[in-house]
Amino acid sequence: MSVYFTFYLHFDRLDVKKLSWQRDDVLCIAKGHWVCTLRLIMSDLDFNEIVNLICKEDSRYNRKAYDFVREGLDHAVKELKKRETERVKHSLHVSGAELLTGIRAYALDQYGPLAITVLASWGITRCGDFGEIVFNLIEYNVFSKTENDRREDFAEIYTFEDAFVKPFRPKHPRRDGTVSVPEVPSS
Numbered sequence: 001m002s003v004y005f006t007f008y009l010h011f012d013r014l015d016v017k018k019l020s021w022q023r024d025d026v027l028c029i030a031k032g033h034w035v036c037t038l039r040l041i042m043s044d045l046d047f048n049e050i051v052n053l054i055c056k057e058d059s060r061y062n063r064k065a066y067d068f069v070r071e072g073l074d075h076a077v078k079e080l081k082k083r084e085t086e087r088v089k090h091s092l093h094v095s096g097a098e099l100l101t102g103i104r105a106y107a108l109d110q111y112g113p114l115a116i117t118v119l120a121s122w123g124i125t126r127c128g129d130f131g132e133i134v135f136n137l138i139e140y141n142v143f144s145k146t147e148n149d150r151r152e153d154f155a156e157i158y159t160f161e162d163a164f165v166k167p168f169r170p171k172h173p174r175r176d177g178t179v180s181v182p183e184v185p186s187s
Contacts, residue, residue: 050140061133065122069103069133073143076102093146096153099134100127104163116164127156 051066076094079102094102107115124130131154137143 047142050137050142054136054140058132058136060123061129062122065119065124065129065133066137068107068119068122069130069137070142072103072106072130073099075106075109079105093144096131096134096149097157100130100154100157103130104158107164108167113165113168116160119160119164125160127154127158130154 047070051063054066055061055063073094076099077092080092080094080098107119111118119125124133128151131151134143134154135151138145138149
């Protein structure tokens, strides 16, 4: 799906009546000492409309899953910037495995021991589901991909049990082999 926008511009020395281009294009107009650079960036409203369209075509995932994946990508990029400052000077592209690692950290940070339950309520039960969501967003030009990116990059990098349940299990078993379960304070 291509999204096109039209703008009308007028400068004293430059008269451009109508400009049309796709969402990701950058346009630079120069004449004399006048320079105009335009870049169209998708707003949240556009993202919500696109997610609504995707959910009509593919109802496997709740629309909140798409918001979460976008936020998880932001988290992954921020973490990447902290760890690999030289690399991010050249590209902010993250691999499937890097995105899955960032999404895992973000889910644990946001939802703690409920992460697996929240994700399941949105239809996400395995790493491959994140890949399906990412590629749905790529089809609508919300996310970009390189020629090397594939759905298989989101193969089961981790199990949801290991990623979202195991971190909250007690670490020390009792002498009789059972595991002590911490008491939850009552309200």
